[in-house]
Amino acid sequence: MPSPPHAPLRADPLTRGLGLFSAALGVPQVLRPAEVARALGVGDAPRHRTATVVVGVRELVAAAGLLGRPHPAWLWARVGGDAMDLTLMGRALRHHDGRGLQRTVLSTAALAVVTAVDVHAALTRSNRKETRRPMELTSTTTVTRPPEEVYAFWRQLDRLPTFMAHLDEVRDTGGGRSRWKASAPFGKSVEWDAETTADVPGERIAWRSLDGADVPNNGEVLFLPAPGGRGTEVHVALNYRIPGGAVGKAVARWFGEEPSQQLDDDLRRFKQVMETGEVVRSDGAPRGKQAREEFPQHPAHPLTDDERAEALA
Known part of the structure; x- marks a missing residue:
């Protein structure tokens, strides 16, 4: 307990x-x-x-x-x-x-x-x-691609900003460590170093931030075969502390930056990138919050095999 x-x-x-x-x-x-x-x-x-x-x-x-x-x-x-x-x-x-x-x-x-x-x-x-209780977030999506392919895409950390709205940059610094930079409310940014604590090809990736992080965090991603051979279930669990504690969380929610909704949206975009090669929308869909305007959006259309191979290369 x-x-x-x-x-x-x-x-x-x-x-x-x-x-x-x-x-x-x-x-x-x-x-x-x-x-x-x-x-x-x-x-x-x-x-x-x-x-x-x-x-x-x-x-x-x-x-x-x-x-x-x-x-x-x-x-x-x-x-x-x-x-x-x-x-x-x-x-x-x-x-x-x-x-x-x-x-x-x-x-x-x-x-x-x-x-x-x-x-x-x-x-x-x-x-x-x-005395600060970490925020615990979980979210799941199903991607119609095999676990090995989904894992391989996520494992290349510099690709994470292509679908994570508030992530500006992830740079592999070697030795299982990386440097992260993310956007924060009110035009601020936060940075931290992280290390990979578990890496099972095609199955699991886990990490934690190192001492001195602006936002202490840890988490893991599981890549599980979806029932009936329908692709991959992606399960994400995050734990982190928002700057400012409960006040910071309330302010972020007030300005439309609710962390749990962010994670759901990030996984929705991840599914789109894996299945179509880009973040897509229908012709009549609004652009949504400012965070989503960072992503190039186009009318949805299926990619050819050559286009999909190029996107995942």
């Missing part, structure tokens, strides 16, 4: 310590709000007791999250709570009647220190690679 996406945070001392700290703050605020309010120097008026209870409940919720299912979102929730608390303490200082002023000042200073710790924890734990 795979580990939870943020399992490493369970063993993180700072995350666990902040969870225990939230629990230690929340319990007395809920059970004895008047005493806590007086200790902070803000008095025990009904509105102060109510605010103290609300803050206590928030702390207990954060503690449950950080100790039960740790995730950077809970750390950011603490940061948001700190901002709220600082606002409340600022108002208390402005409207203070002088009684308990020193306690209020000290409480505000201590809260500022806690806020700094929470911000540090949220930033560093959000940016840790091990």
